Amino acid sequence: MSVGTPIDRIEGRLKVTGAADYASDRILDGMLYGVPVGSTIAAGRVLRVDATDALAVPGVVAVYDHTNIGTLHSHGSSSLKTGIVDEHRAPLSGDDVQYYGQYVALVVAQTLEAATEGAAFVHVTYAPGAVHNAPITTDEGERKVGSHRGNPDKAFAASAITVDQTYRTPVETHNPIELHATVAAWEGDSVTLYETSQAVVNHQRVLAQMLGVSLDKVRVFTHYLGSGFGGKLWPWAQSPLAAAAARRLGQPVKIVVTREQMFMNVGHRPQTVQRVRISADADGRLTSLQHDSTNHTNMLDDYDENCSEATTYFYSVPNLRVTSGLAKRNVGSPTSMRGPGAVPGLFATESALDELAVALNMDPLALRLRNVPQRDEGLDIPFTSCHVGECYELGAKKFGWQQRTAAVGSMQRDGMILGWGMAGCSWIADRLDCEVRVELNPDSARVFCATQDIGTGTYTMLAQIASDALGIPVGHISVSIGDSSLPPGPMSGGSMATASVIPPTIAACKDALHKRKSASAEETVVGYGRSDGTFGGEPKKSSHSFGAHFIEVTWQPEIARLRVRRVVTVIDGGRIINPKTARNQIEGAIVFGVGMALFEETRYDPRTAAPLNRNFADYVVASNADHPSMDVTFLDYPDYDLNPLGARGVGEIGLAGIAAAITSAVHHATGVRVRDLPVSIEDLLAP
Amino acid sequence: MTRVADVDEALHARQAAPAQYVAGGTTLIDLMRQDVERPERVIAINRLALRTIDAAAGGGLVLGALATNSEVAHHPRVRSEYRVLSEAILSGATTQIRNMATTAGNLLQRTRCIYFRDPHAACNKREPGSGCPAITGFNRNLAVLGTSDHCIATNPSDQNVALTALEATIEVRSAAGSRTIPIDKFYLLPADTPQRETSLQPGELIVAVTLPPMSGWRSHYLKLRDRQSYEFALASAAVAVQLDGSTIAGVRIALGGVGTIPWRAPAAEAALRGKTASRDAFREAAEIALRDARPQSDNGFKIELAKRCLTQALLEVTA
Structure with a gap:
C-alpha cells in the first residue's frame, strides 16, 4: 500500500535541480516580451495614450491601448460550466479606469529590458474621477440572508450573557514566490498558453471566450506552479493581453507580472467587516448567533467572500441568521485566497x-x-x-x-x-467533475488528467492512488497533468482536487486491469474513469x-x-x-x-x-x-x-x-x- | 557605466561629468529599477583598494569604504570592541544583501518612505517643492524626531545608528584633497531642503570610516520591529557605556527608526552621567531622549516604543 505512506514528492528532484518547467521559464523562437502599463489614477478616464517616445526605444515593436488592441471579449457570468473569472472585463476594452494599476497600455519589445524601458515612456493623459475608497460598514450593500433558523433577535434579547462585537480583516495579497505569467503562441488560428494556472480547464474555457475562438483552439499548459493560494484559480488580464498581442504580431509573447502588479492586477482577499451577535445560557449553551458581514469588491464585479461559510453548521445553536453585503470600491477585483469565506469568517x-x-x-x-x-x-x-x-x-x-x-x-x-x-x-469537503485516463503497460503505467499540481503534491498523490489500484510500485507510475487537452480534471482549489481525482483514477485503473485480461502481455491497454462532482449540488449529507x-x-x-x-x-x-x-x-x-x-x-x-x-x-x-x-x-x-x-x-x-x-x-x-x-x-x- | 581602478581615477571620472558612484548596488540599483534614481552615469568603484579593515593609529579601527557589511560585522575586533556595530549590521537586511552592501554605501542608504520610492507620488526629497504626501498619508514607518513640514522620512540604516553612538568619523577624498567629517556633522536634517541628506560635497568620495578606540566601553544594539527578521526598525537603540561599579561614568546613545537622521541623544546622555544604573534612571533618560518627538497620524506609538527600546538596551548593556 502506498496510500497513507509519507513518500517524497515524485517531482521533487526536478524542482530542486531547476529542471521543472514553470510557465515563465518558457522561451520560444521569436518570442517577444510584453510589459503592461498601469494606471496612476484609481478612477476616471484615459484621454490619450501617447506611445511616440515608447516606440522610439530600440527594440520596442508595438504599443497597444484600448484603441488598437483589437477585439477582446469580456466574460459573461461565471459558472463551473462556462468558466469562472473574477475580473470579467477584458483588458483594454474601454477608456474607463476603475482601479489604481489597471492596465491602460501594453508595450511589446524584443527584450524584457526594452519593453520595461518603453513602458516608462508611455505618456498617459487622464481625466480623473471621484475615488470611492471609504472604509466599509456592516450595513452596506444590498443585504442578502444566507441562512436563517429560529428567532435569533428574540433569543439574543432574552439572553443574560451576550457578545455583540464587530471584527475587521484587512486586504491581504497573495504572494506566492512564482509571479503570474503567460506565454502565448499562435499557430494558425490555435493558441497555446503556458500559464500559471490553478485550473487549466477553466483557463481554456475563459480564454476561448475572451479571444473569440472555439474551445478546441486553445490549449493551456501549467506543468508546475510555484503556488498560488487561490490567486491563480482564475485568469487575469495578462493572459488575454499576451494572447491578443501575440495574435496581432504573429510572434509568441511573454508577460510576467511584477511583484508590484501582484498587489494590483491579480486579486487579493477583500477587506471584511463582520458584526457577530452571540448569546448563551448560564451553562454556556449557545442560544443565538447572528453574523452580518460585508466585503469590498471592485466597481464592475461582485466578488462575494461568503464570510459565513462555516457559521451555519460549525456550532449547535437553535437560532441563527447570517447576512452579507458587498461594498463597491475603486480596487482591482478581489478573489479567493486560501480558505475564502471561512478563514475571515471564523476569525470573527x-x-x-x-x-x-x-x-x-x-x-x-x-x-x-x-x-x-x-x-x-x-x-x-x-x-x-x-x-x-x-x-x-x-x-x-x-x-x-x-x-x-x-x-x-x-x-x-x-x-x-x-x-x-x-x-x-x-472547511468544505467536496468533489468536482473529473475524468482520468490510465495507460497500462506490462510493468508500468501513466495517469493522465487535466488537473494540475499547485505545489501541494497532486503528482505524488495520483501516483500513489494508481500504484495501489494497479498493484504497481509508485516508481513505475508516471503522471501527466497540467495540460488542458487531457481528460478534464478539477481546479486546484477549495481543497477539492484530491477528493475529486480519487474515484475516476481508481475506476480508470480497474478499467485498464479489466482490459488487460483480454489483451496480450506486451500490449498497452487504456482505461477510463469519470465521476460527477458534488460541489454546488444538494447534498443528503x-x-x-x-x-x-x-x-x-x-x-x-x-x-x-x-x-x-x-x-x-x-x-x-x-x-x-x-x-x-x-x-x-x-x-x-x-x-x-x-x-x-x-x-x-x-x-x-x-x-x-x-x-x-x-x-x-x-x-x-x-x-x-x-x-x-x-x-x-x-x-x-x-x-x-x-x-x-x-x-x-x-x-x-x-x-x-x-x-x-x-x-x-x-x-x-x-x-x-x-x-x-x-x-x-x-x-x-x-x- | 564607467569602471575605475583607483581613487584618483574615480575622482577624475566624477569631475569629468555628473555621475553617481556605485559599489554593492543594494540601494542604487534598486532605486534605478523603480525609476526613483535616474543617474546619467554611474561609476563602479568595486575595484578600488578600499576593502580592508585595519588598526588605526591610536587604537581605533579603520573600515575601508568597500568593506562589506558582512566583513565588518564578523570582524573579530568589531565583534569584541564594537559589539554595537556588529549587532546593528546583523540585525538588518539578509545575509545575501549584507554580503554585497558596503560600509560607505550603507552610510548613504536612502529612506524607505513609500512615497519617496513611488515615482508617481509627490516627494520633496525626490522632487523638491512637489510636496509631502506622507505627512497627510500613511506614515506608520516614518520619523518622529528631526522632521520638518517638508519631510518626515526615516533614515533606515542600522549601521549608521551604531556608528553615531561610536562617534565614528568619515574620511572623504576629492580633487581638492582629503577631509574628515565627524558623523554628527555628516547627516543633515531635512528642514526645507530634504533633498540634501549629507554634508558630502559633489565630487567627494568616502574612502573609510574610522572608529575611535573604545577600551573600557561596553556597547549593544536593540532593534524592535513587527517581525523577527528582515525588516527595518520601528525603533532601535545603539548604546555604549563606561561603568564605574554601578555608576555610569560614560554613556553614548543613538536611536534608529525614529529619526530623519541617525539620532544622537546628548541630553539623555548628560542626564545619565554620574547616575547609578537603574531602570528608573534609564526610563527617565528615555523620556528626555524623546521629549521633542513629534508624532504623525500613524506613528505616535513609536515614541513609547523608542522609550522602551532605549530603556531595555541600557538595562541589557549594564546587566
Whole structure:
C-alpha cells in the first residue's frame, strides 16, 4: 500500500535541480516580451495614450491601448460550466479606469529590458474621477440572508450573557514566490498558453471566450506552479493581453507580472467587516448567533467572500441568521485566497466565542465542547464524518491546556508572559467533475488528467492512488497533468482536487486491469474513469473537514514584543493519502496564519487608492524566524461518503481558525482584545 | 557605466561629468529599477583598494569604504570592541544583501518612505517643492524626531545608528584633497531642503570610516520591529557605556527608526552621567531622549516604543 505512506514528492528532484518547467521559464523562437502599463489614477478616464517616445526605444515593436488592441471579449457570468473569472472585463476594452494599476497600455519589445524601458515612456493623459475608497460598514450593500433558523433577535434579547462585537480583516495579497505569467503562441488560428494556472480547464474555457475562438483552439499548459493560494484559480488580464498581442504580431509573447502588479492586477482577499451577535445560557449553551458581514469588491464585479461559510453548521445553536453585503470600491477585483469565506469568517465567530467564554467565566475549550454540533443544523442533514470534539480534546491534551490559568498575564516562563489561546476550524469537503485516463503497460503505467499540481503534491498523490489500484510500485507510475487537452480534471482549489481525482483514477485503473485480461502481455491497454462532482449540488449529507488549534504566544511588555512560539493542531481531514505532503500543507497554513494574525495588510493611500506597501519589504509576511514550533496530528478517519479512499483535501483547513486562536492567546497574555487584524505593536502598547 | 581602478581615477571620472558612484548596488540599483534614481552615469568603484579593515593609529579601527557589511560585522575586533556595530549590521537586511552592501554605501542608504520610492507620488526629497504626501498619508514607518513640514522620512540604516553612538568619523577624498567629517556633522536634517541628506560635497568620495578606540566601553544594539527578521526598525537603540561599579561614568546613545537622521541623544546622555544604573534612571533618560518627538497620524506609538527600546538596551548593556 502506498496510500497513507509519507513518500517524497515524485517531482521533487526536478524542482530542486531547476529542471521543472514553470510557465515563465518558457522561451520560444521569436518570442517577444510584453510589459503592461498601469494606471496612476484609481478612477476616471484615459484621454490619450501617447506611445511616440515608447516606440522610439530600440527594440520596442508595438504599443497597444484600448484603441488598437483589437477585439477582446469580456466574460459573461461565471459558472463551473462556462468558466469562472473574477475580473470579467477584458483588458483594454474601454477608456474607463476603475482601479489604481489597471492596465491602460501594453508595450511589446524584443527584450524584457526594452519593453520595461518603453513602458516608462508611455505618456498617459487622464481625466480623473471621484475615488470611492471609504472604509466599509456592516450595513452596506444590498443585504442578502444566507441562512436563517429560529428567532435569533428574540433569543439574543432574552439572553443574560451576550457578545455583540464587530471584527475587521484587512486586504491581504497573495504572494506566492512564482509571479503570474503567460506565454502565448499562435499557430494558425490555435493558441497555446503556458500559464500559471490553478485550473487549466477553466483557463481554456475563459480564454476561448475572451479571444473569440472555439474551445478546441486553445490549449493551456501549467506543468508546475510555484503556488498560488487561490490567486491563480482564475485568469487575469495578462493572459488575454499576451494572447491578443501575440495574435496581432504573429510572434509568441511573454508577460510576467511584477511583484508590484501582484498587489494590483491579480486579486487579493477583500477587506471584511463582520458584526457577530452571540448569546448563551448560564451553562454556556449557545442560544443565538447572528453574523452580518460585508466585503469590498471592485466597481464592475461582485466578488462575494461568503464570510459565513462555516457559521451555519460549525456550532449547535437553535437560532441563527447570517447576512452579507458587498461594498463597491475603486480596487482591482478581489478573489479567493486560501480558505475564502471561512478563514475571515471564523476569525470573527471564533473570536466572539472567546469573548463569550470570558463573559461566562468559562474555559474557551469547555465552551467549544459544550456546543459541538451533532449534525449540520444549517442544512438539517447529518455529517458524513465529524470528529471535531476529538480534535479539541486531543489537541488540549497534547498542548497541556489543563495547566492554563485563566487570569490575564498569569502565566510566565523565562521572564516572559505566556498567552494561551485556542480556536476551532472547519472547511468544505467536496468533489468536482473529473475524468482520468490510465495507460497500462506490462510493468508500468501513466495517469493522465487535466488537473494540475499547485505545489501541494497532486503528482505524488495520483501516483500513489494508481500504484495501489494497479498493484504497481509508485516508481513505475508516471503522471501527466497540467495540460488542458487531457481528460478534464478539477481546479486546484477549495481543497477539492484530491477528493475529486480519487474515484475516476481508481475506476480508470480497474478499467485498464479489466482490459488487460483480454489483451496480450506486451500490449498497452487504456482505461477510463469519470465521476460527477458534488460541489454546488444538494447534498443528503454534509461533508466537511474539522480541526482545532492551540497557541502559545510570548509577550515581553518591556519591549512590546509578541511572538507565536508553539502551535498544536489536530485535523480531522478524512484519510490522509500522504502524511508528508499533508503535514506540509498544515504547517504552511499555520505560518500563513501567523502572517494573517500579526503582519499582513495591504495598505491603500486614502486619497489615491493606490496600494502603498506593494513590495516584500513593506508588505510584511512571516519570515523563517517567525515560524513557531508546530505539532500537527491527523485523526485519519476516512470519509467514505466522499470517495472510496475516504480522503478530503487539506490545503485550506489549516489556516482557518488560526488568527482567532492567536488573538485569543494575545488577550490571555496582554488583556488586549484585537478585533481588527493584524495585531500590531500599537494595539499592544498600553496608552 | 564607467569602471575605475583607483581613487584618483574615480575622482577624475566624477569631475569629468555628473555621475553617481556605485559599489554593492543594494540601494542604487534598486532605486534605478523603480525609476526613483535616474543617474546619467554611474561609476563602479568595486575595484578600488578600499576593502580592508585595519588598526588605526591610536587604537581605533579603520573600515575601508568597500568593506562589506558582512566583513565588518564578523570582524573579530568589531565583534569584541564594537559589539554595537556588529549587532546593528546583523540585525538588518539578509545575509545575501549584507554580503554585497558596503560600509560607505550603507552610510548613504536612502529612506524607505513609500512615497519617496513611488515615482508617481509627490516627494520633496525626490522632487523638491512637489510636496509631502506622507505627512497627510500613511506614515506608520516614518520619523518622529528631526522632521520638518517638508519631510518626515526615516533614515533606515542600522549601521549608521551604531556608528553615531561610536562617534565614528568619515574620511572623504576629492580633487581638492582629503577631509574628515565627524558623523554628527555628516547627516543633515531635512528642514526645507530634504533633498540634501549629507554634508558630502559633489565630487567627494568616502574612502573609510574610522572608529575611535573604545577600551573600557561596553556597547549593544536593540532593534524592535513587527517581525523577527528582515525588516527595518520601528525603533532601535545603539548604546555604549563606561561603568564605574554601578555608576555610569560614560554613556553614548543613538536611536534608529525614529529619526530623519541617525539620532544622537546628548541630553539623555548628560542626564545619565554620574547616575547609578537603574531602570528608573534609564526610563527617565528615555523620556528626555524623546521629549521633542513629534508624532504623525500613524506613528505616535513609536515614541513609547523608542522609550522602551532605549530603556531595555541600557538595562541589557549594564546587566
